[in-house]
Amino acid sequence: MKGRIWFEAKTAHHEIAVYDTTELDGEKGRFRVLQFSGDATQGALDLERPERILFEYPRAIIHLMESNQAAFEKAFLIGHGIGTIARYFEHKAFKVAELDEAVVELSRMYFGYNQDNVVIGDGRALLEGEADHAYDYVIVDAFTRQGTPKQLVSLAFFRLIRSKLGEGGAVLLNLMGRGERDRLIHAIQTTLGEVFAYTKAFILPADGSADLQNIILMGSDRLVSFQARHMAGFVELEPGQGYIIRD
Template identity: 60%
Template structure:
């Protein structure tokens, strides 16, 4: 089964593996989900617990001394955008669960979270204190299709497989579905992986998103090399988008270039 869940581009440096204490590892068809405790995470001293897949990108992290803290920058930036653009929002559909960071932060709101792998939810409940009550197991697009129109204030996409964000979650057809399920002024927020400027896929996602949302904005983390993969936040909305740069956790706005439309069933060779 193809696993889709949340992710960040940063992987544990080899020197940090000396500080990692393996707490749990799956076996059988879900082999590769690992839970570690560590006294240092990306140069920061403390007490942390992380979820990752077979030595790949870290999928979620918790500060064990301050469990309420949001460790990674991209969920902090997404949380700011949600609060800034609709402080009174109530209903959110999220695709990709990870350890449930954003839904856990907004515990008083109504979240429905689609997660493909039930083992991810089981582990997040056991090791990260997630309730899991708001999670539905299944493909996020299929589950979103089943929702009534004009239902949600936000749709949050934070899902990855080995190739990146699944194509059926960034196509024109998907964005049409998302627009239908949102209120008139509702917004979609996406955590993507790319190089920022002159990234062909990021340009294509932005062009495709713009076909369905009149207002868009994109953010990336700074990097010393243009070839570095990094987290990209992209937002599409039915109304003008507001943000305060000082609350974007280091993410800076940028303007993607023109790109091709991403369509269901249309491969790269057909463009």
């Protein structure tokens, strides 16, 4: 049940709301939610256990990062939300790109984000300005009403990411799709495979095959390792061959 509304406004980029609720995805408790445009939840905080990571996809991404390069030092993250992943890795060097300044301000005011590592601007343009081979991970977690922007899943962008990764580095993408029959997901993984020797896709199963589901893609020049029991419910997905996405 939705309780107190802390913030509601339309910015240049999103319709944003911050509110408290006593139920989240069927769980009872005390939660604070950051929401974009309708029902698109971007982040949530357990007010009784703020250190807890509520959603499955950041837990799965964290496991993949720790499994493939536990001693990594630097990561570039596109899409801030409430800062869940960067907060978890607070002792690592994160640079976070966020298009909407209001999102960053709200993460500090209502969700306790206290790091000074967020840069306002277009994530792709900001990544272009970084030194080559500077990062161990690049993470793409950016959405609009239409989904992940095309410029963040194109061949040229994946080549840009590859140039910014050091040896053994990897890219992780949080996407929404409809599983094995989603032509766009097929295309994104096919495009990713043009740049990286190894790719893996994971999906969070939903009740109906037509439902939008969280999908994580990972690309690396090394074999991708993971333990299924630590993937927060995500299972491997085998997308079909797709087209190449170009700018």
